[in-house]
Amino acid sequence: xxxxxxxxxxxxxxxxxxxxxxxxxxxxxxxxxxxxxxxxxxxxxxxxxxxxxxxxxxxxxxxxxxxxxxxxxxxxxxxxxxxxxxxxxxxxxxxxxxxxxxxxxxxxxxxxxxxxxxxxxxxxxxxxxxxxxxxxxxxxxxxxxxxxxxxxxxxxxxxxxxxxxxxxxxxxxxxxxxxxxxxxxxxxxxxxxxxxxxxxxxxxxxxxxxxxxxxxxxxxxxxxxxxxxxxxxxxxxxxxxxxxxxxxxxxxxxxx
Amino acid sequence: xxxxxxxxxxxxxxxxxxxxxxxxxxxxxxxxxxxxxxxxxxxxxxxxxxxxxxxxxxxxxxxxxxxxxxxxxxxxxxxxxxxxxxxxxxxxxxxxxxxxxxxxxxxxxxxxxxxxxxxxxxxxxxxxxxxxxxxxxxxxxxxxxxxxxxxxxxxxxxxxxxxxxxxxxxxxxxxxxxxxxxxxxxxxxxxxxxxxxxxxxxxxxxxxx
Numbered sequence: 001x002x003x004x005x006x007x008x009x010x011x012x013x014x015x016x017x018x019x020x021x022x023x024x025x026x027x028x029x030x031x032x033x034x035x036x037x038x039x040x041x042x043x044x045x046x047x048x049x050x051x052x053x054x055x056x057x058x059x060x061x062x063x064x065x066x067x068x069x070x071x072x073x074x075x076x077x078x079x080x081x082x083x084x085x086x087x088x089x090x091x092x093x094x095x096x097x098x099x100x101x102x103x104x105x106x107x108x109x110x111x112x113x114x115x116x117x118x119x120x121x122x123x124x125x126x127x128x129x130x131x132x133x134x135x136x137x138x139x140x141x142x143x144x145x146x147x148x149x150x151x152x153x154x155x156x157x158x159x160x161x162x163x164x165x166x167x168x169x170x171x172x173x174x175x176x177x178x179x180x181x182x183x184x185x186x187x188x189x190x191x192x193x194x195x196x197x198x199x200x201x202x203x204x205x206x207x208x209x210x211x212x213x214x215x216x217x218x219x220x221x222x223x224x225x226x227x228x229x230x231x232x233x234x235x236x237x238x239x240x241x242x243x244x245x246x247x248x249x250x251x252x253x254x255x256x
Numbered sequence: 257x258x259x260x261x262x263x264x265x266x267x268x269x270x271x272x273x274x275x276x277x278x279x280x281x282x283x284x285x286x287x288x289x290x291x292x293x294x295x296x297x298x299x300x301x302x303x304x305x306x307x308x309x310x311x312x313x314x315x316x317x318x319x320x321x322x323x324x325x326x327x328x329x330x331x332x333x334x335x336x337x338x339x340x341x342x343x344x345x346x347x348x349x350x351x352x353x354x355x356x357x358x359x360x361x362x363x364x365x366x367x368x369x370x371x372x373x374x375x376x377x378x379x380x381x382x383x384x385x386x387x388x389x390x391x392x393x394x395x396x397x398x399x400x401x402x403x404x405x406x407x408x409x410x411x412x413x414x415x416x417x418x419x420x421x422x423x424x425x426x427x428x429x430x431x432x433x434x435x436x437x438x439x440x441x442x443x444x445x446x447x448x449x450x451x452x453x454x455x456x457x458x459x460x461x462x463x464x465x
Binding site: 166170248 | 299300323327328329330334339362382
């Protein structure tokens with residue numbers, strides 16, 4: 001029962017063991033259905049060299065970013081509204097529950113049927129799947145807004161913008177970050193399904209093509225490439241933002 | 257947008273006016289509704305209909321809450337800027353409350369007494385016509401409380417037109433700061449008033465309805 005940070009090497013055990021296991025089984029089976037890690041790397045290098053990887057990665061990333069931004073914006077507005085107004089919450093909550101439980105696949109199929117196999121249908125399907133999750137998370141945040149600071153803002157006649165940016169946003173920030181984290185993970189998975197079902201470029205489309213010919217090496221190569229990109233976003237973008245925004249918390253602890 | 261308020265009626269019918277220069281100490285047992293009355297006066301109590309309180313148009317209020325209620329994620333300078341004080345004026349105000357050099361600190365980096373003084377600086381930043389103080393000396397140790405009392409006395413002397421309503425349960429505060437006492441008692445609470453103006457003996461306190 002020791003507290004404090006675990007040793008650094010602790011992070012470097014599980015993944016290498018997993019890869020070693022994969023390599024071992026691949027060597028034993030000698031099957032194209034389970035290529036070795038090296039074979040996957042070679043496929044990855046080849047796809048990168050031909051430019052195919054970057055093209056499909058770019059398209060998928062673009063879809064992820066657009067639908068993510070839309071879903072966050074809509075979900076945040078909805079969440080704040082429902083968290084602050086009991087009436088809005090009562091009216092909209094059943095709809096929210098319905099959409100939370102609607103399988104992503106159903107939304108995608110219906111939108112493709114109704115709108116055709118077009119880009120707006122693809123983006124909209126992802127957005128519809130994500131908005132309820134964002135709204136539920138942000139609603140929790142909006143409900144826990146500090147009423148005492150709200151009174152202060154009223155007495156001192158804060159403008160609407162001052163209230164939003166200086167009083168609410170810092171309080172909602174942890175919830176927005178949670179929604180962002182969960183959002184990215186969920187959205188890129190849904191984007192792949194959307195691409196698989198009705199688009200002719202993107203990682204999902206490539207996975208579809210590889211599936212047709214049981215090309216497991218390509219499937220793994222593209223998946224790994226995208227996982228790497230999402231990890232980069234987490235490390236290079238989200239964590240720095242979080243550190244910056246929660247500076248005031250850390251000084252509070254050290255100053256206490 | 258209603259925030260959850262109290263459940264049952266705390267205040268009965270209360271009728272009173274506050275004029276410029278009035279220095280009122282609002283006394284009463286804890287839980288009797290002193291803070292509720294203060295909140296009602298500035299329109300923060302959702303249970304009190306807005307027409308029950310008439311505020312002169314454009315009246316500026318400085319409210320020192322029991323907690324500092326500064327934004328914990330903003331520095332003192334940023335907190336003061338939000339009520340319209342520029343950097344120079346903020347520095348002056350902080351100096352006035354004895355916090356020279358603390359402009360770049362966040363409220364939670366300060367002690368309770370310092371944070372309360374910083375909040376007082378924010379009250380002054382709006383150049384208030386009415387200064388509302390909710391238990392300004394509560395949970396401060398004796399020297400800090402005396403210091404703050406001196407500070408507030410000085411502020412009041414410098415701006416004789418400013419009205420003050422100070423919630424307290426300490427009669428000592430009342431005699432140092434006030435020229436009027438308001439007592440709140442009972443449930444629903446009723447208000448009794450008494451003037452302390454030097455020289456003029458006030459008529460016996462009436463129970464207003």
